[in-house]
Amino acid sequence: MVTLYEALGVREDASEDEIKRAYRKAAMRAHPDRNQGREAAAHDAFQEIKQAYAILSDPEQRRVYDMVFAQEMRKLRDQEERRARRARERAEREAQAQRERYEKFVAVAIRHAERGHNRDVVFGVLLGRGCDEALAARIADGVAAFSAARTEPSAATSGDAPVPDTSSGHAGLLATLWHGVFGLRP
Secondary structure (H helix, E strand, O other): OOOHHHHHOOOOOOOHHHHHHHHHHHHHHHOHHHOOOOHHHHHHHHHHHHHHHHHHOOHHHHHHHHHHHHHHHHHHHHHHHHHHHHHHHHHHHHHHHHHHHHHHHHHHHHHHHHOOOOHHHHHHHHHHOOOOHHHHHHHHHHHHHHHHHHEOHHHHHHOOOOOEOOOOOOOOHHHHHHHHHHOOOO
16 A cells, blocks of 8 residues: 555655655656656556645645554554464464474384384384374484494494393493483483
């Protein structure tokens, strides 16, 4: 929406002389006689310029316009702020739901890894639970890396399949590490 001031090309604090000069200049540019081939559009623009000048050149009508315009701009700004706040809140809710969903998948992966399942089983379980393929792969790879870190060094170097290290008595070590890395609460 173009304001009356914009129609004439002046600032809102323009003096009467500035408004008069801007009107004459705009009227000359938009006059239908000077716009051959575009007479209809020029006529509409010319009428808008004339109406803008009629209101802005009369001090009382300009005061009323400024008052109403200011109120409408406040309403518009308030609407935009409400719309932006709702969009932010919606985005925050969606982000929270995504975090909770991610945490659920990580918890499932940890549970299956602690039961001794390999990366492919964990990956398949995550896919079966509706996890996105790329995310399931990242989580399964992370579980595999943590499982490999928990294996005994002698088994890892001998070429045998990794065996979980349970000699330390820390059955929940993988869960503790995973919670620390991913920020999950035990």
